[in-house]
Amino acid sequence: MTVPATLDIRPSSLSPDAAALLGRFVLIALIAGALTAVDPGFASVSNLLNMLRQASLLFLVASGLTLVIIGGGLDLSVGANLTLSACLAAAAIKTTGNPWYGVAVAIGAGTLIGYANGLMINRLQLPPFLATFGMLWVAQGIAYWFMAGQTIYGMPMSFRYFGTGFFLGVPLPIWITLVVCLACSILLHRTTFGREAYFMGANQTAALLSGVPVERRRLLLYVLSGLTAGIASLVYLARLNAAEPGIGEPLLLPAIAAVLVGGTSLFGGNGNIVGTVLGAILLTIIVNGLNLLNVAATWHPFVNGAVVLVAIIADLVISRRRSGSE
Amino acid sequence: MSMMIQLQRRSGMGQFLSAIPGAGLLLILMLVLFTIVNPRFVSQTNLINVGLQTSLLLMLALPMTLIIMTEGLDLSAGALLGLSGVIVAEALLAGWGVFAACAATLAVSIAFGALNGILIAYLSLPAFVVTLGTMGLMQGIALVLTNGDPVGGFTPAIETFYRSQLWFIPTPIAIAAALYAALWLLLYRTRLGNYVIAIGGNKDALRLAGIRANLVHLAVYVLGSAIIGLSAVLLIGRTNSAHPTVGIGMEFEAIAAVVLGGTSFEKGQGWLFGAVLGALAITVLRNGLNILSIDSSLQVVCIGILLILALLIDQARKQFVRRTA
Numbered sequence: 141m142t143v144p145a146t147l148d149i150r151p152s153s154l155s156p157d158a159a160a161l162l163g164r165f166v167l168i169a170l171i172a173g174a175l176t177a178v179d180p181g182f183a184s185v186s187n188l189l190n191m192l193r194q195a196s197l198l199f200l201v202a203s204g205l206t207l208v209i210i211g212g213g214l215d216l217s218v219g220a221n222l223t224l225s226a227c228l229a230a231a232a233i234k235t236t237g238n239p240w241y242g243v244a245v246a247i248g249a250g251t252l253i254g255y256a257n258g259l260m261i262n263r264l265q266l267p268p269f270l271a272t273f274g275m276l277w278v279a280q281g282i283a284y285w286f287m288a289g290q291t292i293y294g295m296p297m298s299f300r301y302f303g304t305g306f307f308l309g310v311p312l313p314i315w316i317t318l319v320v321c322l323a324c325s326i327l328l329h330r331t332t333f334g335r336e337a338y339f340m341g342a343n344q345t346a347a348l349l350s351g352v353p354v355e356r357r358r359l360l361l362y363v364l365s366g367l368t369a370g371i372a373s374l375v376y377l378a379r380l381n382a383a384e385p386g387i388g389e390p391l392l393l394p395a396i397a398a399v400l401v402g403g404t405s406l407f408g409g410n411g412n413i414v415g416t417v418l419g420a421i422l423l424t425i426i427v428n429g430l431n432l433l434n435v436a437a438t439w440h441p442f443v444n445g446a447v448v449l450v451a452i453i454a455d456l457v458i459s460r461r462r463s464g465s466e
Numbered sequence: 467m468s469m470m471i472q473l474q475r476r477s478g479m480g481q482f483l484s485a486i487p488g489a490g491l492l493l494i495l496m497l498v499l500f501t502i503v504n505p506r507f508v509s510q511t512n513l514i515n516v517g518l519q520t521s522l523l524l525m526l527a528l529p530m531t532l533i534i535m536t537e538g539l540d541l542s543a544g545a546l547l548g549l550s551g552v553i554v555a556e557a558l559l560a561g562w563g564v565f566a567a568c569a570a571t572l573a574v575s576i577a578f579g580a581l582n583g584i585l586i587a588y589l590s591l592p593a594f595v596v597t598l599g600t601m602g603l604m605q606g607i608a609l610v611l612t613n614g615d616p617v618g619g620f621t622p623a624i625e626t627f628y629r630s631q632l633w634f635i636p637t638p639i640a641i642a643a644a645l646y647a648a649l650w651l652l653l654y655r656t657r658l659g660n661y662v663i664a665i666g667g668n669k670d671a672l673r674l675a676g677i678r679a680n681l682v683h684l685a686v687y688v689l690g691s692a693i694i695g696l697s698a699v700l701l702i703g704r705t706n707s708a709h710p711t712v713g714i715g716m717e718f719e720a721i722a723a724v725v726l727g728g729t730s731f732e733k734g735q736g737w738l739f740g741a742v743l744g745a746l747a748i749t750v751l752r753n754g755l756n757i758l759s760i761d762s763s764l765q766v767v768c769i770g771i772l773l774i775l776a777l778l779i780d781q782a783r784k785q786f787v788r789r790t791a
Binding site: 214216260264265266267269270273274275276277278280281282283284285288385392393396400406407436438439440441442443444445446448449452453456 | 539541585589591592594595596598599600601602603604605606607609610613614715718721722725731761763764765766767769770773774777778781
């Protein structure tokens with residue numbers, strides 16, 4: 141029997157995945173240390189908690205995207221999905237006064253958009269980036285039309301608890317992140333569905349020939365991505381206390397950057413959700429650091445773009461070295 | 467040799483009649499519909515307006531066709547258009563001449579095209595994520611240069627140029643037509659064009675045939691960016707101002723035009739004239755919806771629906787052909 145090429149037979153006790161995660165931890169610690177040296181206020185508990193809360197918002201958008209990318213797809217519509225779900229939920233809460241209608245609307249709208257993405261890719265055989273790129277503009281357009289230039293603000297306190305509340309001294313968004321991260325981890329590593337997602341991402345034809353119902357699994361992946369975008373929209377809405385059609389657009393690049401920085405390869409078939417958590421934290425620290433250094437917010441798109449480019453080039457270099465050493 | 471013959475047939479009349487993409491049928495349908503709803507639609511002023519809007523869209527859609535034919539994509543096209551406009555405007559405000567300002571924007575756009583091309587052609591990175599990253603870079607630079615505000619008050623020469631006429635054709639339309647002719651000749655009548663088409667089909671085969679495939683691949687991105695950079699002059703001439711985010715979303719319309727025109731993302735199956743049909747279909751749709759006073763944000767949704775309809779028509783026809791063949 142031959143040894144599979146991907147099997148790691150080095151005598152190290154650390155698996156490559158764990159080593160990569162550890163490397164990201166060290167990177168985060170180094171940047172955090174440098175920022176603390178520049179401004180001791182960085183390391184205050186309130187700033188750290190605030191940053192983790194921001195990172196958790198970014199993670200929620202990126203979590204479903206991670207699943208889709210592991211499965212060999214792509215979802216460029218997560219930001220626009222968040223926008224539309226948040227706007228619809230805000231309207232539902234405002235008109236009914238009952239936050240639970242908002243929750244239902246956001247989850248429903250997010251999931252539906254994900255379902256439509258999966259349907260387009262399966263039925264029209266469109267490349268994922270094209271279908272979800274189209275969905276980006278469609279969802280964005282509906283949001284602009286629906287809001288008609290207005291901003292909906294002033295959510296009830298019971299709803300704002302999702303974004304601003306604390307539980308056991310820890311902000312609620314961080315708890316939500318922990319739950320979503322745990323759920324995604326179990327899904328990826330402890331279920332057949334998760335193994336099939338990795339299989340599809342690594343080699344879709346092989347997965348299809350091995351009897352994986354590729355279309356059904358793909359549909360579910362996009363639905364999950366829509367679902368997490370819907371959940372993220374609720375936390376975002378509760379945190380901002382306002383909905384307007386521009387909120388989700390600046391999130392797409394950071395979300396993709398978080399997935400890539402987290403070590404999930406765009407080519408599918410590898411990566412994990414904990415990496416995305418670290419990627420989101422890393423990205424938030426960078427932005428936070430820029431603010432500390434008084435860099436204007438207009439630089440943010442440039443920084444996000446640069447992070448994406450550096451991350452894919454690093455991914456390429458690492459994967460080439462790894463395949464070269466075997 | 468046989469490749470050459472097949473390529474020539476694809477550009478010819480037979481291709482035109484046998485495979486008018488779904489967009490062509492929808493275009494005819496829309497023309498009839500909008501004319502019935504409001505006869506003002508076919509007035510001369512409105513038709514010239516449609517022509518002007520189509521020509522600007524074509525400045526993005528034509529190079530995008532070449533890029534998509536190489537199995538690539540350029541999501542940074544809209545951001546580059548915005549950035550180029552800002553550079554021209556800022557250079558003019560700084561007292562540069564019109565040609566110096568154009569040279570500056572040409573240099574920047576060629577640099578970005580080369581960055582895209584090197585990462586995509588030489589490092590084989592996926593085009594959509596590379597151009598998504600450079601989109602962020604471009605958008606960021608445009609915002610930093612302008613602080614997010616529109617730039618105006620530069621020489622009216624740009625606007626005069628935009629409103630001028632060559633013989634009796636508005637200059638922007640003439641430029642788009644000239645660009646189409648040039649790219650058509652490049653793609654279907656030169657060796658380089660054959661290589662471009664072959665990259666989409668099988669880049670490795672091209673390389674094994676002793677051709678510097680990576681260089682050709684890079685050239686497609688550089689050429690595309692250069693065209694987009696220069697077309698920013700038309701964009702800022704239209705309103706006599708440059709806005710850092712004005713181009714955002716135009717890449718969607720350009721890609722939609724190419725896809726509507728029947729160019730596929732697989733194996734370099736493209737058709738340059740399809741981009742013209744697609745761009746016309748999108749502009750006519752937008753123009754008609756304007757006449758029906760439908761909100762511009764909903765027009766984007768309608769473009770998405772048009773795209774899906776055209777793809778469904780093409781798919782149904784393909785199945786029909788397969789069944790009858």
